[in-house]
Amino acid sequence: MDNAVHTSGASTQGTASGAPLDPDHPMELVCPAGTPAALQTAIDAGAHTIYFGFRNRTNARNFPGLNFNEEEAARAVETCRKHGVKPLIAINTYADAEDDAIWKRAVDCAADLKAGGIIACDIGLVSYAAKTHPDLPLHLSVQASASNPEAVKFYHEAYGVRRVVLPRVMSVPEIAELTAAVTPVETEVFVFGGLCVMAEGRCSLSSYATGLSPNKDGVCSPASHVRYEQDGDVMVSLLGDFTINRFDAGETAGYPTLCKGRFSSDARTGHLFEDPMSLDATTILGDLRKAGVKAVKVEGRQRGKAYVAQVVRSLRDAIDGKTDASRSSGTTHLMEGLGHTEGAYRRDWR
Amino acid sequence: MADASGLTPLILAGQLARPIPLSFMRRLAAPVFRRWVATWSGPLSNRLCDQTGILSIRPVGWPLCFDLHVGEQGPGSVSITLERPEDSVPTARVTATPEVLLKLMAAEDGPDGDGAFFSRALHIEGDTGLVMAFRYAIEDTGLNLHTLKNDLPRPFIRALEVSTRRLEPVHDRFSRDLAKMQELLLSPVRSEIARLNTRLKRLESAGTGPRRAKVVSRKELANG
Amino acid sequence: MSRVEIALGPLTYNWQNPAREALYSAAATEEAFDIVYIGETVCAKRIPVAAAVMADAAETLEKAGRKVVYSALSLATNESERRQVTDLCEVEDLLVEANDAGALRTLAGRPHFVGPHMNVYNPGTLEALAERGAVSFCLPWEVNRKGIEVMARRANDLGVVVEIEVFGKAPLAISARCHHARAYGFTKDSCQYVCDRDPEGMAVRTLDGQNFLTLNGLQTQGHAVTLLVSEVQALRDMGVGRLRLSPMNMDMNAVARVYRDLLDGRTDAATAEQTLLGMLGDREPANGFYYGVEGSTWAA
Numbered sequence: 107m108d109n110a111v112h113t114s115g116a117s118t119q120g121t122a123s124g125a126p127l128d129p130d131h132p133m134e135l136v137c138p139a140g141t142p143a144a145l146q147t148a149i150d151a152g153a154h155t156i157y158f159g160f161r162n163r164t165n166a167r168n169f170p171g172l173n174f175n176e177e178e179a180a181r182a183v184e185t186c187r188k189h190g191v192k193p194l195i196a197i198n199t200y201a202d203a204e205d206d207a208i209w210k211r212a213v214d215c216a217a218d219l220k221a222g223g224i225i226a227c228d229i230g231l232v233s234y235a236a237k238t239h240p241d242l243p244l245h246l247s248v249q250a251s252a253s254n255p256e257a258v259k260f261y262h263e264a265y266g267v268r269r270v271v272l273p274r275v276m277s278v279p280e281i282a283e284l285t286a287a288v289t290p291v292e293t294e295v296f297v298f299g300g301l302c303v304m305a306e307g308r309c310s311l312s313s314y315a316t317g318l319s320p321n322k323d324g325v326c327s328p329a330s331h332v333r334y335e336q337d338g339d340v341m342v343s344l345l346g347d348f349t350i351n352r353f354d355a356g357e358t359a360g361y362p363t364l365c366k367g368r369f370s371s372d373a374r375t376g377h378l379f380e381d382p383m384s385l386d387a388t389t390i391l392g393d394l395r396k397a398g399v400k401a402v403k404v405e406g407r408q409r410g411k412a413y414v415a416q417v418v419r420s421l422r423d424a425i426d427g428k429t430d431a432s433r434s435s436g437t438t439h440l441m442e443g444l445g446h447t448e449g450a451y452r453r454d455w456r
Numbered sequence: 457m458a459d460a461s462g463l464t465p466l467i468l469a470g471q472l473a474r475p476i477p478l479s480f481m482r483r484l485a486a487p488v489f490r491r492w493v494a495t496w497s498g499p500l501s502n503r504l505c506d507q508t509g510i511l512s513i514r515p516v517g518w519p520l521c522f523d524l525h526v527g528e529q530g531p532g533s534v535s536i537t538l539e540r541p542e543d544s545v546p547t548a549r550v551t552a553t554p555e556v557l558l559k560l561m562a563a564e565d566g567p568d569g570d571g572a573f574f575s576r577a578l579h580i581e582g583d584t585g586l587v588m589a590f591r592y593a594i595e596d597t598g599l600n601l602h603t604l605k606n607d608l609p610r611p612f613i614r615a616l617e618v619s620t621r622r623l624e625p626v627h628d629r630f631s632r633d634l635a636k637m638q639e640l641l642l643s644p645v646r647s648e649i650a651r652l653n654t655r656l657k658r659l660e661s662a663g664t665g666p667r668r669a670k671v672v673s674r675k676e677l678a679n680g
Numbered sequence: 681m682s683r684v685e686i687a688l689g690p691l692t693y694n695w696q697n698p699a700r701e702a703l704y705s706a707a708a709t710e711e712a713f714d715i716v717y718i719g720e721t722v723c724a725k726r727i728p729v730a731a732a733v734m735a736d737a738a739e740t741l742e743k744a745g746r747k748v749v750y751s752a753l754s755l756a757t758n759e760s761e762r763r764q765v766t767d768l769c770e771v772e773d774l775l776v777e778a779n780d781a782g783a784l785r786t787l788a789g790r791p792h793f794v795g796p797h798m799n800v801y802n803p804g805t806l807e808a809l810a811e812r813g814a815v816s817f818c819l820p821w822e823v824n825r826k827g828i829e830v831m832a833r834r835a836n837d838l839g840v841v842v843e844i845e846v847f848g849k850a851p852l853a854i855s856a857r858c859h860h861a862r863a864y865g866f867t868k869d870s871c872q873y874v875c876d877r878d879p880e881g882m883a884v885r886t887l888d889g890q891n892f893l894t895l896n897g898l899q900t901q902g903h904a905v906t907l908l909v910s911e912v913q914a915l916r917d918m919g920v921g922r923l924r925l926s927p928m929n930m931d932m933n934a935v936a937r938v939y940r941d942l943l944d945g946r947t948d949a950a951t952a953e954q955t956l957l958g959m960l961g962d963r964e965p966a967n968g969f970y971y972g973v974e975g976s977t978w979a980a
Contacts, residue, residue: 141503141596171503171589200801203827230804250799253757253856256766256782263785264812275856276757304853304900305755307799310822311852311893314902314975317968319822321799329584341576346974347670349886359576365853369884371895373863373874378884378895379855408588409570410595412563456857456868670968674910674979677971 132425133391134401136194136294137418140172140408145182147411149189152422156186157194157225158407159324164212165196166249167407168324176215183219192222196407198247199324200228210234217242225271226250227307236265246270248296249307249320255287262291269294271403274302275450278390282397292400297387298417299405301449303365303380311364315346327363343367358382383447388424390451466554467517474519481520482538489536491607496599501532503593509547509586512539515554526586548582562601684916684943685714685841686936689818689848689926690721690751690777692896694875697733703927704737708744712936715922716741719751719768721779721797722854723897724761725871747775754779754797755854755898777818788812796820796845797854801827803834810838818843818924821850821906824972825914832919841921846908847935847956848926849881849894849901850966850975860895868898879929891964892976904966904976909953911970912942930959 137153139145148156159165161173174182179195186193195216201209209228213235216224223243226232227250235242248271252258261267269292272281285293304311306320313319316331333344339355343362350367353359360366365379385405387394394402402425404417423429450456508527515521523544525535552560556577572578580587594600605613688707691700707716718738720727741748756765762782769776769786777793778784784798793816794800794809800817809817817835819828819842832842860882861871875881881894881901894901905928908915912923923943925935938955941947947955957965968977 141592143596143598169588169592170507170585171592200799201804203802203823203830206802206804228799228801228805229808230802230806233808234804250781251755252781253755254762254765254780254782256762256785257780260781260785260788264808273757273856275755280757303857304855308755308797309853310820310850310975311900313822313969314850314852314893317972317974321801321820322822329588332584334579334581334584336579336581341579347976348890348892349888352887353576356576359573361573368887369892370887370889371863371882371884373882374865375887378863379859379900410591413570450856670974670977672973672977672979674971677973677979 133395133399135418135422135425136401136403137414138404138407138409139182139414140167142174142178142182144411144414145185147414148418149185149191151415151418153191153418155192155194155222155401157196158182159196159198160212160215162208163202163322163324164199164209166198166320166324168199169408170329172408179215180219183221194223194225194245195221196225196247197231198225198227198249200321201231202322206230213239213242223268232261232265232267243268245294247307248273251305251307253305255284258284258288258291262288268292269400271295273306274385275305278393278397278451281394281399285398293398294401294403295394295399296385296405297391297394297402298421299385299409301380301383301385301447315348315364327361332362385447385449387448387451388421390448391424463517464553464555466515470515470518470554478520478538478540485538488607492604493535495607496597497534499597500534500593500599503596504534504589505532507586507589509583510544511548511550511586511590512541512544512546513557514541514549514551515557516551518554524590526590546582548580548584548586550587551579551581552577558601561604564600564602682921684920685922686712686939686943687715687717687843687922687924688713688932688936689845689924690717690719691927692722692851692899692901693879693881693927694723694726694873694897695879696876697730699879700730700733701737703932705740706933708740708746710933710936712933712940713746715747715749717749717751717777719777721751721754721795722899723858723875724753724756724764725873726897727764729873749775749777749793751777751795752779752783754795755856756780756782757856784809784812791815794818797851800831803831806831806834806840807838810840814840816841816843816922818845821845822969822975825911825970826972828915828920829918835921836919842919843922843924844908844915844920845906845924845926846912846915846939848906848928849904850906850969851899851901852893852975853900854898855900856898858898859900860897863895902966902975904964904978905960906967906969907956907960907965908967908970909942909956910949911967912939913949916943935959
């Protein structure tokens with residue numbers, strides 16, 4: 107077996123080393139918001155920091171009807187400030203070669219609003235931000251896939267990046283080693299939500315099947331190319347011209363994210379890349395803190411208020427020591443695939 | 457899709473309503489829809505302005521569906537009509553039992569459609585982008601059963617409240633009994649259907665063979 | 681117009697040593713190759729096994745007058761992967777192709793190549809990296825013709841080279857987990873080098889039997905072979921300075937000669953394309969990325 111899989115929220119497999127969480131020095135909880143309503147929900151649920159993006163290709167959740175226009179972004183920054191919450195703006199796609207105007211506009215706008223920082227990945231854009239707005243804090247997006255200390259130092263030395271969001275492919279000891287090696291750059295890691303099994307920002311699987319990709323277009327397996335078809339009792343999910351999965355009657359379904367599909371090979375047929383699991387690292391929050399991680403992050407700007415409310419509250423309670431962090435968060439019903447894993451944080455995931 | 461094992465009280469109620477003429481129900485719904493559109497189309501249009509199409513919300517077993525017309529009268533415009541499912545030609549379809557749809561709409565935080573979808577209680581067909589945009593729009597505007605019902609006739613509000621809250625335990629018991637009964641009555645038929653399905657699939661796959669990736673002409677792409 | 685060069689890209693598959701030796705000793709004799717990339721971009725575990733053969737190959741190639749560039753790993757996370765990258769980048773007199781930002785840091789200030797695993801999507805990034813010493817850029821596969829044109833023009837202004845992959849399976853993703861080993865029931869650590877069983881990777885099909893992807897160790901490639909031939913004249917007009925051919929299990933010298941003949945006007949695009957399609961045999965071609973559509977598409 108490749109990884110520990112919990113199929114019920116109450117499961118308490120002995121994965122945590124038992125490192126305690128110190129309520130006096132809490133880790134920063136970084137939460138997603140896809141709409142102004144979700145932003146308010148995240149504030150109410152106890153987010154320390156909230157990240158959101160503009161309504162275009164400049165962010166990696168460029169979904170129909172989601173995100174903030176400039177006016178909403180301005181109000182969001184103001185709302186955050188009023189509640190003592192730090193607003194971050196995600197500009198985490200790669201600028202178009204022909205026309206990078208909307209990317210530069212997004213950076214300028216974030217600087218004008220005096221956002222708490224931007225989360226970016228494109229070297230050209232990070233370089234532009236550093237030159238044009240030296241006071242705007244730069245966070246390196248997970249989409250830059252900086253997975254070793256040398257890479258983090260490159261972005262720090264060249265562009266003054268202050269924080270790096272680490273790829274979801276590193277184990278806890280690797281995170282600890284990296285964090286120590288890159289001081290004063292802070293590290294932030296994902297602890298809850300969708301799990302990219304490929305190195306982020308290095309994946310054009312979606313582009314191969316649909317022509318649209320996370321890097322260029324801010325979408326992975328985009329809704330515009332998704333179809334669900336009934337084949338008797340079986341539900342077939344397709345992405346472009348390719349069948350991504352078939353679900354028997356009564357089987358839990360999933361969105362046809364390419365790497366979560368079922369495929370066949372000469373060696374094996376099934377989930378060749380990743381089982382349809384979501385990340386829940388609640389049980390190892392203490393280990394992450396001990397590893398020197400400054401902030402923990404929730405994935406899911408595309409998810410609803412119900413998800414934001416429950417996940418953020420549960421993690422905040424765990425960080426504040428109000429609940430036992432060695433138990434998983436009890437939010438399994440909110441997850442795709444209805445099961446969770448600690449992912450690469452446990453080395454045996456590989 | 458609406459296989460008998462999932463029969464619910466509201467599906468049965470829908471079946472009972474089948475003889476009521478559509479024109480009558482449309483007349484009944486018209487003033488409510490007018491008020492809904494007047495109140496909500498403005499706020500919803502913010503997140504629907506890039507969308508066009510018809511989103512059909514289909515309570516399983518009901519003789520009618522709710523068709524939301526998006527972008528028909530200009531960007532972001534929204535209107536709603538009652539249709540017979542067999543006559544409606546939507547761009548996207550959301551299908552679930554009336555109970556699931558009501559429960560989704562009743563949630564104060566807005567519908568957690570993801571959960572319902574993952575558990576297969578909710579089916580989405582057609583333009584998934586339109587469905588997603590609509591979902592973000594209703595969540596962001598705070599549209600839910602509580603806010604919608606202000607525009608409903610009183611007796612209907614009562615009926616809804618009863619069905620969403622009080623019917624739940626009754627429904628659970630009822631479905632268990634029904635499932636047992638159906639298992640006894642339908643199991644011979646089911647295995648026959650499964651056998652026919654398998655044979656059909658085998659025939660189909662024998663005919664087509666593996667597909668190839670898309671081939672287009674360079675001319676087609678010349679101006680792309 | 682300046683001469684367009686041809687490069688043999690780094691071997692992405694885990695070929696056994698005799699096959700590696702054959703590939704590079706053949707390439708050494710082939711005048712059509714201006715540059716040969718050697719080095720491992722996919723998995724650090726393959727490096728020690730092939731080290732002796734690759735060192736000999738580099739020597740043979742250089743003696744034969746081929747310019748040798750050392751490609752670095754595209755994902756370096758654990759200790760041994762990181763060491764492979766730093767060790768390579770610290771040798772001052774080697775010409776290295778960086779495939780991750782860690783390598784860029786070590787190479788800064790001296791001439792180096794930027795590989796297709798670096799996300800160079802726009803002239804801003806190209807300029808930023810050229811400022812730090814990059815002299816050649818192989819662009820990511822999913823960049824379309826408009827992007828190639830804009831960046832190639834900018835590169836010419838800056839006096840650096842843009843290189844485009846015109847032949848080979850596009851690497852689409854890399855993971856810290858080995859899906860190739862996983863398919864056989866192993867993990868990355870216990871992989872038993874199963875990736876050496878498939879000289880062009882292991883086919884991944886959809887559940888209804890459609891060819892889709894290729895597993896190659898930590899890397900996932902497309903099923904179809906990227907093939908740009910009729911597009912070569914346009915690439916040259918845009919100012920692209922080099923074409924890259926990614927090694928497949930076939931006569932790569934013959935492939936290179938078709939491209940050289942096409943570039944030198946000894947054959948026309950239609951004939952060259954027919955010749956290469958013939959050499960591909962059962963393999964499906966694709967050029968969708970170039971046209972900005974699904975990468976799996978073949979525009980004929």
